[in-house]
Amino acid sequence: GAGVSQSPRYKVAKRGQDVALRCDPISGHVSLFWYQQALGQGPEFLTYFQNEAQLDKSGLPSDRFFAERPEGSVSTLKIQRTQQEDSAVYLCASTIGAHSNQPQHFGDGTRLSIL
Amino acid sequence: GESVGLHLPTLSVQEGDNSIINCAYSNSASDYFIWYKQESGKGPQFIIDIRSNMDKRQGQRVTVLLNKTVKHLSLQIAATQPGDSAVYFCAEREGYSTLTFGKGTMLLVSP
Numbered sequence: 001g002a003g004v005s006q007s008p009r010y011k012v013a014k015r016g017q018d019v020a021l022r023c024d025p026i027s028g029h030v031s032l033f034w035y036q037q038a039l040g041q042g043p044e045f046l047t048y049f050q051n052e053a054q055l056d057k058s059g060l061p062s063d064r065f066f067a068e069r070p071e072g073s074v075s076t077l078k079i080q081r082t083q084q085e086d087s088a089v090y091l092c093a094s095t096i097g098a099h100s101n102q103p104q105h106f107g108d109g110t111r112l113s114i115l
Numbered sequence: 116g117e118s119v120g121l122h123l124p125t126l127s128v129q130e131g132d133n134s135i136i137n138c139a140y141s142n143s144a145s146d147y148f149i150w151y152k153q154e155s156g157k158g159p160q161f162i163i164d165i166r167s168n169m170d171k172r173q174g175q176r177v178t179v180l181l182n183k184t185v186k187h188l189s190l191q192i193a194a195t196q197p198g199d200s201a202v203y204f205c206a207e208r209e210g211y212s213t214l215t216f217g218k219g220t221m222l223l224v225s226p
Contacts, residue, residue, distance in 0.1 A: 108157050
């Protein structure tokens with residue numbers, strides 16, 4: 001597609017369940033980023049991939065969060081044993097080149113609600 | 116005028132006015148800055164960026180000004196339209212580090 005695509009758009013889960021969020025970056029984009037956005041706040045960095053390599057995961061809040069991009073295109077963010085504080089919008093972004101001064105293009109996010 | 120809404124400062128303007136949205140950044144070593152527009156239920160949309168070797172950059176109806184001395188960034192929108200109503204975020208980056216976003220400003224444009 002022409003833009004970054006994320007699915008599902010909305011996800012409701014009970015506390016303790018595992019969830020998986022998908023990101024399809026713009027075709028051919030090398031770099032892929034995941035962000036978490038709380039209500040009324042700016043996006044906060046979670047993790048960064050260059051092709052299939054996860055080069056930075058310093059923003060992942062706990063070991064319950066795991067991300068992968070096995071073939072260097074589609075990425076999945078998995079949250080295990082979800083907690084209420086995980087409720088947020090999860091945004092994915094991509095850039096055409098390696099981590100450099102290029103604008104990141106964002107998807108519309110997945111809104112995750114943990115009951 | 117400006118007011119503090121739900122976690123977000125708000126700028127209210129009339130259609131046709133020029134809008135100025137301000138951002139104070141924290142890292143004096145940041146060398147890349149970017150403005151995003153975010154509408155409700157959507158992801159951030161790129162507006163304009165600027166590198167630290169510049170102090171002004173213009174786009175279509177938008178201008179970004181960078182004052183490194185006081186670590187201040189501003190976004191000017193000319194002839195503001197109702198479709199410009201959104202939350203605007205500035206973001207900064209040092210070298211190849213990650214983008215750090217500010218808290219955002221809500222722009223409300225009245226017809």
